[in-house]
Amino acid sequence: MEDFILHRRSIRRFQDKAVEVEKMNQLYEAARWAPSWGNQQCCELVVIEDPEMRGKLAALLSAKNPATKSFEQAPVIIAVCGMPKKSGYYKDQQVTRYENWFLYDLGIVSQNICLKAVELGLGTVIVGSFDHDKAEKLLSVPDGCELVSFIVLGYPDHAPSPPKRKTVPEFVHFGKYSTQ
Amino acid sequence: MEDFILHRRSIRRFQDKAVEVEKMNQLYEAARWAPSWGNQQCCELVVIEDPEMRGKLAALLSAKNPATKSFEQAPVIIAVCGMPKKSGYYKDQQVTRYENWFLYDLGIVSQNICLKAVELGLGTVIVGSFDHDKAEKLLSVPDGCELVSFIVLGYPDHAPSPPKRKTVPEFVHFGKYSTQ
Numbered sequence: 001m002e003d004f005i006l007h008r009r010s011i012r013r014f015q016d017k018a019v020e021v022e023k024m025n026q027l028y029e030a031a032r033w034a035p036s037w038g039n040q041q042c043c044e045l046v047v048i049e050d051p052e053m054r055g056k057l058a059a060l061l062s063a064k065n066p067a068t069k070s071f072e073q074a075p076v077i078i079a080v081c082g083m084p085k086k087s088g089y090y091k092d093q094q095v096t097r098y099e100n101w102f103l104y105d106l107g108i109v110s111q112n113i114c115l116k117a118v119e120l121g122l123g124t125v126i127v128g129s130f131d132h133d134k135a136e137k138l139l140s141v142p143d144g145c146e147l148v149s150f151i152v153l154g155y156p157d158h159a160p161s162p163p164k165r166k167t168v169p170e171f172v173h174f175g176k177y178s179t180q
Numbered sequence: 181m182e183d184f185i186l187h188r189r190s191i192r193r194f195q196d197k198a199v200e201v202e203k204m205n206q207l208y209e210a211a212r213w214a215p216s217w218g219n220q221q222c223c224e225l226v227v228i229e230d231p232e233m234r235g236k237l238a239a240l241l242s243a244k245n246p247a248t249k250s251f252e253q254a255p256v257i258i259a260v261c262g263m264p265k266k267s268g269y270y271k272d273q274q275v276t277r278y279e280n281w282f283l284y285d286l287g288i289v290s291q292n293i294c295l296k297a298v299e300l301g302l303g304t305v306i307v308g309s310f311d312h313d314k315a316e317k318l319l320s321v322p323d324g325c326e327l328v329s330f331i332v333l334g335y336p337d338h339a340p341s342p343p344k345r346k347t348v349p350e351f352v353h354f355g356k357y358s359t360q
Contacts, residue, residue: 095309
């Protein structure tokens with residue numbers, strides 16, 4: 001069996017080929033089964049296929065972002081949104097150190113989507129550096145909800161080699177954190 | 181093939197059975213291949229097996245936390261830590277709206293671990309509500325790094341039915357966010 005976790009790469013060049021509705025449905029289903037804080041399911045997804053809108057969103061990325069071109073090339077952009085006050089809270093009280101725990105929940109949802117995409121022969125890249133306020137206006141994201149990241153999605157047009165990773169001993173500690 | 185994404189459940193009761201080193205290594209490898217902001221790999225993991233330490237950490241959870249007992253029962257706790265200033269930054273400048281983007285990266289790492297655990301016949305639950313400061317002291321987490329969550333890990337002793345999920349139309353929007 002292919003190991004989707006090990007074989008996922010960030011893809012920034014895409015074929016000119018639409019993603020089938022059946023595959024999109026499987027991606028939504030993968031997102032749906034992500035665990036979330038207190039099962040609050042704070043995540044909301046906006047699926048963008050319209051080329052004009054993709055172009056407008058691309059213009060909100062920094063010019064140097066290596067994913068900018070992919071916004072116009074890939075057939076689908078998924079805007080990953082979430083409701084901050086639903087995650088990390090219990091009865092309207094923040095009960096963890098991090099006010100923005102919803103970022104953790106949305107990371108989980110995003111990875112479910114990206115791994116399922118690998119299984120379906122699709123490629124993705126996650127984008128988090130853009131003008132969030134303007135993107136929220138373009139996509140009519142309402143008060144109480146925030147647009148956090150984009151997942152660019154389509155059929156890959158390259159097979160990049162993996163960027164260098166730390167070795168396991170460089171980030172795994174036993175018993176206590178070791179700074180040696 | 182089993183769909184690990186759909187079959188992952190949060191597990192809070194565990195068998196009295198150690199997790200094999202070979203399986204632990206596969207979990208670290210899964211964590212290792214998580215994508216991260218600018219490939220900064222901000223994540224650091226502390227693996228705790230000592231029963232006394234597990235008991236001390238359990239005492240830092242709120243009494244009502246349904247995972248408290250599992251800290252003493254499960255053979256392994258993984259403390260998911262990260263370096264905030266490595267994620268969401270470019271040349272020491274914050275380049276996204278969210279100062280704590282590292283939470284998103286750590287959510288991705290956590291889900292890689294939890295999905296690989298399903299593949300290996302293991303169960304997990306993620307815990308994010310506890311006294312973070314005290315837990316960091318116990319585990320000697322250094323300045324510049326923060327302990328965000330725990331993943332409780334072991335062989336499941338129950339097969340819980342899934343909590344209710346939103347339907348796809350309840351959280352997926354097309355073109356723009358629809359509040360209908």
